[in-house]
Amino acid sequence: MSGPGSISRRHIFKASAGAAVLAGTGASVSLPAPAAAATPTRARPPRDPKTERRVRALLAKMTVEEKFGQLQQLTWQADTGPGEGQNKKCAELAAKGLLGSVLNLVGAKKCNDLQRAAVEKSRLGIPLLFGQDVIHGYLTTFPIPLAQGSSFDPAVAASDAETSAREAASQGIHWTFAPMADVSREPRWGRVAEGSGEDPYLTAKLTAAKVRGYQGEDYGAKDRLAACAKHFVGYGFPEGGRDYNTADVSERRLRDVCLPPFKAAVDAGVATVMASFNTVNGVPAHANRHTLTDILHEEFGFDGFVVGDYTGVQELIAHGIAADGADAARLALGAGVDMEMVSTTYAEHGRRLLAAGKISRQRLDDAVARILRVKFRAGLFEHPYADEAAEITEPSAAARAAARTAATRSMVLLRNEHKTLPLSPKTPSLAVIGPLADDTKELHGTWASIGAALFPAVSVLDGIKQAAPEATVRFARGCAVEGDDTSSFGEAVAAARAADAVVVVVGEKAAQSGEAAARSDITLPGVQAQLVAKVAATGKPVAVVVLSGRPLVLTAIADRADAILQAWHPGIEGGHAVADLLFGKVNPGGKLPATLPRSTGQLPLHYAHENTGRPFDPDNKYTSKYLDLPHTPLYPFGHGLSYTTFTLTAPKLATEVLRAKSVADGRATVRATVEVENTGTRAGDEVVQLYLRDKVASVVQPVRRLVGFTRLHLEPGERRTVAFTLGRRELGFHTNDPHGEFLVEPGEFDVYAGNSSDATLKTGLTLT
Numbered sequence: 001m002s003g004p005g006s007i008s009r010r011h012i013f014k015a016s017a018g019a020a021v022l023a024g025t026g027a028s029v030s031l032p033a034p035a036a037a038a039t040p041t042r043a044r045p046p047r048d049p050k051t052e053r054r055v056r057a058l059l060a061k062m063t064v065e066e067k068f069g070q071l072q073q074l075t076w077q078a079d080t081g082p083g084e085g086q087n088k089k090c091a092e093l094a095a096k097g098l099l100g101s102v103l104n105l106v107g108a109k110k111c112n113d114l115q116r117a118a119v120e121k122s123r124l125g126i127p128l129l130f131g132q133d134v135i136h137g138y139l140t141t142f143p144i145p146l147a148q149g150s151s152f153d154p155a156v157a158a159s160d161a162e163t164s165a166r167e168a169a170s171q172g173i174h175w176t177f178a179p180m181a182d183v184s185r186e187p188r189w190g191r192v193a194e195g196s197g198e199d200p201y202l203t204a205k206l207t208a209a210k211v212r213g214y215q216g217e218d219y220g221a222k223d224r225l226a227a228c229a230k231h232f233v234g235y236g237f238p239e240g241g242r243d244y245n246t247a248d249v250s251e252r253r254l255r256d257v258c259l260p261p262f263k264a265a266v267d268a269g270v271a272t273v274m275a276s277f278n279t280v281n282g283v284p285a286h287a288n289r290h291t292l293t294d295i296l297h298e299e300f301g302f303d304g305f306v307v308g309d310y311t312g313v314q315e316l317i318a319h320g321i322a323a324d325g326a327d328a329a330r331l332a333l334g335a336g337v338d339m340e341m342v343s344t345t346y347a348e349h350g351r352r353l354l355a356a357g358k359i360s361r362q363r364l365d366d367a368v369a370r371i372l373r374v375k376f377r378a379g380l381f382e383h384p385y386a387d388e389a390a391e392i393t394e395p396s397a398a399a400r401a402a403a404r405t406a407a408t409r410s411m412v413l414l415r416n417e418h419k420t421l422p423l424s425p426k427t428p429s430l431a432v433i434g435p436l437a438d439d440t441k442e443l444h445g446t447w448a449s450i451g452a453a454l455f456p457a458v459s460v461l462d463g464i465k466q467a468a469p470e471a472t473v474r475f476a477r478g479c480a481v482e483g484d485d486t487s488s489f490g491e492a493v494a495a496a497r498a499a500d501a502v503v504v505v506v507g508e509k510a511a512q513s514g515e516a517a518a519r520s521d522i523t524l525p526g527v528q529a530q531l532v533a534k535v536a537a538t539g540k541p542v543a544v545v546v547l548s549g550r551p552l553v554l555t556a557i558a559d560r561a562d563a564i565l566q567a568w569h570p571g572i573e574g575g576h577a578v579a580d581l582l583f584g585k586v587n588p589g590g591k592l593p594a595t596l597p598r599s600t601g602q603l604p605l606h607y608a609h610e611n612t613g614r615p616f617d618p619d620n621k622y623t624s625k626y627l628d629l630p631h632t633p634l635y636p637f638g639h640g641l642s643y644t645t646f647t648l649t650a651p652k653l654a655t656e657v658l659r660a661k662s663v664a665d666g667r668a669t670v671r672a673t674v675e676v677e678n679t680g681t682r683a684g685d686e687v688v689q690l691y692l693r694d695k696v697a698s699v700v701q702p703v704r705r706l707v708g709f710t711r712l713h714l715e716p717g718e719r720r721t722v723a724f725t726l727g728r729r730e731l732g733f734h735t736n737d738p739h740g741e742f743l744v745e746p747g748e749f750d751v752y753a754g755n756s757s758d759a760t761l762k763t764g765l766t767l768t
Contacts, residue, residue, distance in 0.1 A: 047303065047373075054381075055372045059365060061124060067368045068350040069098030070126065071333075073307065073341045076105035076114075086342075090114060097122030098347075100339060100371055101175075101307075103131040106450060108386035111172025119384045126372070127380040132449070134176035134225065135194060136160055138167040139451035140395035140572055141444045142403050144549055145180060145206075147410040147568035149196035149593030150640070152687045152711045154209030156406045157196075161213025163399050165225040168449075172386035174378050175226045177274060179210040181261035182231055185606040187594060188241025190517030193446050193549035193569070195236065197593025198606045198637060200257050201706045204264035211268040219271055220379030222387070229265035231276030231309060233291050234258050238278060241603070242518045247278045252699060254280070255734035259295065266300045271374050273306050275337055277315070284319045286312045287328075290738065292336030299740055305338040305370035314343035325349055330358045338367040395455060400573055407570040407577030409685075413563070413588040413641040414554070414596075420541045420562035422584025422643055423501055429472040430464065431499035433492045433535055434506050435481045435528065436547050437461045442481075442507075445569025446514025446549050455572060460505045460545060463575030467583045474499060478535075481509050482526045489534050496538045503582065504532055504561070505545045510569060513549025522553050522600050529556035536560040545578055551594045555634055566592070584643060589685025589711065591640035591756070595633045602629060607637040607757035608702035638689050638706075638756035644680030644716070648688065650761040651724075651753040660767040664744035669727035670765065674753040676722060678714035687711045688722045691752040691759055692730060697745055699735055704752060726751070731767065 059067075072093070074086045093099035094117040105111055111130050118128045136142045142160040151157075157179070168176065180194040183203050196203040207229065214227040234254060238245035249258060262273070273296060276285040285291065286308055296302045313332040316322035322331055329345035330353050340346045353359040375381065395403075413421070423430070436442060440456035465473050478492035479485060496502045506528040511517060523529065533556075536542045543563040546552065547570070554564065565588070567578050580586040597605045616631045617623040625631050654671040662668035676688050690708035694701040708724035732744040746767045752759040 051373060051376045054376055055369050058124065058126070058372055059369055062368070064351055064354065066097050066124065067364055068347055069093065069096070070100040070368050070371050071339050071346045071350075072099055072344065073101035073103060073131070073339050074099060075103050075342050091117055094118040094128060095121040097124055097126060099128060101129040101131055103341070105130055106132060106171050106173065108170065108172045108388040108391040112385045112388065115384050127375060127384040129175055129371075129375055129378070129380065130173050131175040131177060132168060132173045133178070133447060134164045134168045134173070134449055135178050135180070135447040136164075136445070137403065137451060137571060138164045138449045139392065139455065140164075140167065140399040140403050141448045141451050141457065143407045143410045143570045143574075144193045144445040144447075144568055145195055146193050146197060146549065146593065147570060148406065149202060149206060150412050150566070150568065150590040151406070151409040152202065152591050152593075152709050153409055154205050156409050157206045157210040158213035159402050159406055161210045163402050165214045166223045167392045167399070169223055169225055170386065170390055170392040173225065174380065175228065175272070176214055177228045177230060178214070179207050179227065179229060179265070180231065181207045181229045181265055182236035183257055183261060184236030185594075185604045186236065186238060186241045187522055187551040187597075188518055188520065188600070188603060189236065189238055190243060190446070190513045190519070190550065191235070191515055192551070192594065193513040198595060199593065199608065199706050200260040202593060202709065203261040207261040208264040208268040211265050211270045215269060215271065220377055222383070226271035226374060226378055227265075228272040228274050228307065229262050229270045230274035232262060232273050232285060232296065232306070233276060234280045234285070235276035235278050241520075243516050244277045247280055249281065251736040251738055252734050255740060262296070263300055266296075266302045271304045271377070273302065273304065275306060275308050275312055277309055277312055279319065284316055284321055286337055287316055287321055287331040287335045289335040295740070297336065303370070304374055305367070306336050307339040308332060308337045308341045310341050311343040313337060313340045313345050326353060329353060333359055333363060333367065338370050395451065395572065403571050404573035404577050404580070407574055408580050408586040410568065410570065410590055411577065411581055411588055412566040412590040412592055412639070413581070414566050414635055414639070415558065415561065415564040416641050417562045418541070420543055421565070421582060423468075423543070423582050425468045425471070425583050427468060427471050427500050429474070429499045430468060431474045431476070431495040431502045431540075432461050432464055432505070433476050433478050433495060433502060434504045434531065435477055435479055436507055437477070437503070437505040438475060442510045443547060443569055443574040444571060445510050446517070448510070451572065457572045458575035460503070460575045460578045463577070463579035464503065464582065466576070467579035467585070478531045479527050481507070481528070484527055486527055486530065489531060492531060493534055493538060496535045496540050496542075499540060501541045501543070502535055502538075503543050503545060504535055505547065506532065507547035508549055508552070510549065520600070522550060523556065524552060524554070532557045533560050543582065545582075551592070551596050553597055553600055553634070555598050558634060587643045587682055587684040588640065589642060589687065591638045591687050592635055593637070595637045596635040598629055598634045602626070602633070605633055608705045610700045611703055636757045638687070639758075640687070640756075642680075642684045642686070644678055644682040644684040646684075646686045646714070646755065647677050647679050648753055648755065648761060649675040651690065651751050651763050653751065653763060653765055656764060657766050657768060660744050660746045663728055663731055663767060666728050669725050672708075672724045672726055672751060674722045674724075675719060676712070676714070677719040678716055681716050683713065683715045685711055685713050686755060689754055689756065689759060690724050691754075691757065692726070693750040693752070694731075694733070695748045695750060697733065697747065698743065699733060701733060704750075704757065706757070726765070
């Protein structure tokens with residue numbers, strides 16, 4: 001999906017509104033019972049009997065035309081006048097009761113005006129569900145989700161979601177198309193910015209936290225939103241890193257890597273799920289019954305509804321799996337897509353497909369019931385209108401403070417030679433250099449909502465000036481983010497030579513990551529690496545701040561910069577947050593949620609890889625490696641430095657032997673403890689990470705995988721014990737059986753503890 005205020009797929013693909021839905025007659029219906037799960041992994045939560053009675057009663061009154069209307073979502077186009085694009089159709093269909101949802105309409109009065117057409121003019125008065133891409137903030141822009149992954153702190157994701165929900169709900173929005181639960185090990189793919197990185201365990205924890213943050217205990221509350229876990233499924237593994245491209249993943253990888261965050265979202269009570277654009281093993285996600293129905297509904301017990309992505313149903317034709325629009329509607333609805341976004345194949349062809357027996361009445365009623373159920377749970381029938389007097393129109397001081405805290409917790413200190421950082425606020429003179437140093441736009445990042453256009457971000461330059469008010473601060477841009485113009489290098493070098501310390505701010509523009517923003521070369525764009533080299537050659541202490549929406553190849557600057565702070569795109573308070581870390585007001589504690597490669601040619605590169613029959617051996621040519629690169633990444637997953645030091649102990653297990661059958665049955669677990677001590681002179685945060693290796697299994701396992709993490713704050717000299725529980729989920733794995741076979745096998749395991757995926761402290765566990 002594409003962001004407001006940009007040239008997007010929503011502006012390029014303007015499907016017809018599909019107003020002419022053929023009429024049908026209502027009849028008394030019996031809601032289909034949910035299919036029994038062949039291999040249940042979660043007990044389906046009990047449904048509220050009152051809500052179910054209301055759903056059944058309303059469904060019994062609906063005509064076929066009205067039912068298909070509930071399955072239709074259209075887009076409001078703010079860049080066109082009233083009555084243009086799909087706007088006129090939104091109003092017409094709402095008044096006829098032939099529209100279920102509208103996206104991209106914002107503002108309490110505007111939403112109320114359209115809602116009145118649905119509630120007060122249509123035959124049954126079924127309210128509309130207003131959706132919006134609230135990805136990392138609404139009025140108050142938080143750090144991009146990838147940055148939030150760096151926090152290793154679910155509270156950061158929850159804080160973003162709570163603030164975003166409060167602001168968006170006040171403007172008439174009921175539903176956000178977030179969080180993105182896609183795991184990705186492909187940083188060329190621009191949408192890595194929207195996710196939590198390369199690891200399924202970390203992504204699952206943050207996804208669940210964000211769902212709970214958006215929805216709270218009741219997403220019908222006035223300050224909450226219904227969440228949508230996206231994109232289901234495998235979208236993060238596109239061939240070549242190109243957006244929308246094919247994903248070819250084994251059933252095992254699908255279940256052990258791609259699905260866990262979605263399972264976590266379902267367990268957290270997520271209201272909706274969005275289908276993905278890609279194919280999954282040859283079947284487009286919008287037509288994939290195996291994933292949408294067999295796994296999502298029957299195994300996971302999901303009872304919300306599935307929405308297609310923007311024109312995703314219609315795109316089944318381009319995929320080559322549907323012959324025409326009618327065929328696309330048949331496949332998508334039959335597979336489990338309940339609501340069609342923007343394209344109109346359901347509305348145009350539904351009645352004929354139903355009459356021909358190509359869509360069953362039971363499936364139609366099931367889809368409508370799922371949508372009505374979410375609307376009842378959202379409280380739309382009781383409170384269809386937003387309180388215009390309570391509309392939030394600007395970021396509050398508390399929201400800004402939350403965004404600043406989130407940003408400071410999400411930055412990663414990659415390098416700090418000679419204790420270059422923190423800088424002293426009393427440094428007499430500073431040079432702030434770089435094409436993004438004075439920027440107030442790009443810091444918002446990709447998929448920023450309406451607040452990005454209304455409220456400029458705090459620039460790094462301004463943040464530094466406020467943090468060091470007595471310093472003489474010289475600014476020189478040096479070059480542009482893109483292009484090969486080096487004519488301003490001299491000014492930058494002169495500013496560096498005149499200063500006691502230098503901060504260089506480089507990276508990507510917001511539009512260089514996100515949807516439809518794949519890059520074949522993920523080094524610093526333009527001549528920015530050359531700028532860093534020129535400034536570093538002055539011999540002055542140089543700290544580089546990297547602002548980006550993806551993991552970049554930083555090899556060209558890694559040995560030239562004295563310090564490197566990966567700040568990502570940090571949001572509205574980004575400049576203050578960067579300064580907080582540069583001057584030591586906040587001690588950095590973030591860790592990399594994705595591996596930083598030495599070269600684009602290493603991709604895909606991730607820590608949880610499988611061994612080969614010839615694993616890397618520097619002394620043996622005939623092993624798995626490159627001739628022209630070291631075998632290791634530039635910086636590993638989980639890496640991040642601090643201004644203090646920590647020591648950890650090897651993990652201690654409550655028992656070193658367990659029965660495999662007892663673990664598989666869920667009757668046995670083992671407690672692992674790790675001691676951590678702050679051995680430095682500053683208070684700071686450490687992320688204790690626990691990894692597991694299954695040494696011998698019937699299906700080849702990763703060399704290690706994350707099974708636990710805890711971020712904690714320690715005063716100098718403070719020592720704490722961190723506890724983890726290892727059980728069925730951590731010690732087992734899926735096979736390639738399409739029915740979801742899960743095994744816990746006897747054998748030996750290595751359990752590692754450390755502060756990155758390079759952890760070496762270990763102990764052994766045996767399952768008998």
